[in-house]
Amino acid sequence: MRVKLPRGVVGRRRYVAFTIVPHGPKNPPSRSELERAMSEAALYLFGVLGSADLDFSIKFYSGRSGKGVLKTDNRSLPYALTILMTAAAAVGPFTLEVDGVSGTLRGLARKSCSPTKTL
Amino acid sequence: MRSFVYLKLRADPRAQEIATTLNELRRLGYRAVVVDIPPGEWSQEVRDEVRALSLHNLRVYASVEVDAESDPDWRSTLARVRPIPDYLSVKVARLTDARAASLIKSVDSVVLSPSCEEVFWDLVSAREAARTRKVVEVPLSPILNQLVSLRLNYRRIRRMKIMLRVSKRVGLPIVASDPSLGRPIQPSLAASALTSILSVGWEESLDSLSAHPSAILSGERRLFLRGYDQVEG
Numbered sequence: 001m002r003v004k005l006p007r008g009v010v011g012r013r014r015y016v017a018f019t020i021v022p023h024g025p026k027n028p029p030s031r032s033e034l035e036r037a038m039s040e041a042a043l044y045l046f047g048v049l050g051s052a053d054l055d056f057s058i059k060f061y062s063g064r065s066g067k068g069v070l071k072t073d074n075r076s077l078p079y080a081l082t083i084l085m086t087a088a089a090a091v092g093p094f095t096l097e098v099d100g101v102s103g104t105l106r107g108l109a110r111k112s113c114s115p116t117k118t119l
Numbered sequence: 120m121r122s123f124v125y126l127k128l129r130a131d132p133r134a135q136e137i138a139t140t141l142n143e144l145r146r147l148g149y150r151a152v153v154v155d156i157p158p159g160e161w162s163q164e165v166r167d168e169v170r171a172l173s174l175h176n177l178r179v180y181a182s183v184e185v186d187a188e189s190d191p192d193w194r195s196t197l198a199r200v201r202p203i204p205d206y207l208s209v210k211v212a213r214l215t216d217a218r219a220a221s222l223i224k225s226v227d228s229v230v231l232s233p234s235c236e237e238v239f240w241d242l243v244s245a246r247e248a249a250r251t252r253k254v255v256e257v258p259l260s261p262i263l264n265q266l267v268s269l270r271l272n273y274r275r276i277r278r279m280k281i282m283l284r285v286s287k288r289v290g291l292p293i294v295a296s297d298p299s300l301g302r303p304i305q306p307s308l309a310a311s312a313l314t315s316i317l318s319v320g321w322e323e324s325l326d327s328l329s330a331h332p333s334a335i336l337s338g339e340r341r342l343f344l345r346g347y348d349q350v351e352g
Contacts, residue, residue: 001215005241006242009284043273052277052280054273
């Protein structure tokens with residue numbers, strides 16, 4: 001059984017391909033580290049009620065390459081990117097690079113020129 | 120002037136303290152109160168005892184809440200709740216339970232559990248609930264308690280907001296209840312909490328404590344469509 005929601009209740013889906021680039025020989029953070037840091041960054045930046053309006057989650061992430069896909073919606077996109085950037089800076093000496101934004105995973109793979117299946 | 124209804128007072132109707140609580144509710148501006156009885160203790164005598172507690176300015180009604188979240192056999196429990204109380208609700212936390220509860224005629228309201236791990240109240244359930252003239256109930260004190268102890272994370276608030284938006288989209292009224300054992304909350308504070316935390320409009324929040332529960336208890340939203348007798352209004 002699938003949840004059926006009316007149009008407009010949640011925003012339109014957006015996928016963001018990103019890379020976490022370490023400064024120096026350090027390995028990128030693990031998925032759990034990144035998720036925890038994102039949750040803390042969201043609460044720190046926007047508080048509980050502000051974060052409750054945002055939709056963001058990590059769809060794929062590779063701790064080896066630092067490449068990943070963030071799932072969000074069109075309303076939360078700038079906030080989600082800020083959260084991800086803050087989280088990347090909080091877990092260590094890392095910078096964030098956005099490789100592409102798209103409404104579908106297929107479009108994202110085309111835009112970022114890296115097949116998402118290998119992530 | 121609005122007459123506010125306090126939904127889900129969790130108190131023993133036979134205890135001595137009930138009179139003090141009822142006086143306190145009257146002082147806070149409530150004109151009606153619904154005393155919640157566990158399904159296992161429900162009977163005709165209990166209903167009469169609860170109704171006999173009515174004061175000069177405060178009507179007292181009896182309610183039963185069946186918890187589909189913790190009771191896997193909740194449909195049998197619901198079937199055993201006879202006679203039908205003044206206000207009958209089912210607390211849900213799963214999509215299958217929500218769909219089933221929205222179809223059952225005798226149910227007055229579907230309680231959205233705040234400890235939800237997914238969105239379980241969708242367009243199909245909300246539309247069916249609106250057709251059978253139910254309301255959707257938001258329990259305030261569990262939300263406030265979890266928020267204070269930081270156990271209610273922002274994702275759960277988001278899910279609650281989405282479910283309330285779905286209800287609003289199909290014209291399903293929202294009612295606010297306060298199923299706590301502690302001191303009762305003032306109507307304006309309850310409406311403020313609903314507005315600020317769950318982004319329900321101010322007028323709608325006030326209606327959720329006054330107009331909609333009054334309509335259920337008076338029988339206006341009840342049962343002439345569902346084929347049962349009206350409750351005493």
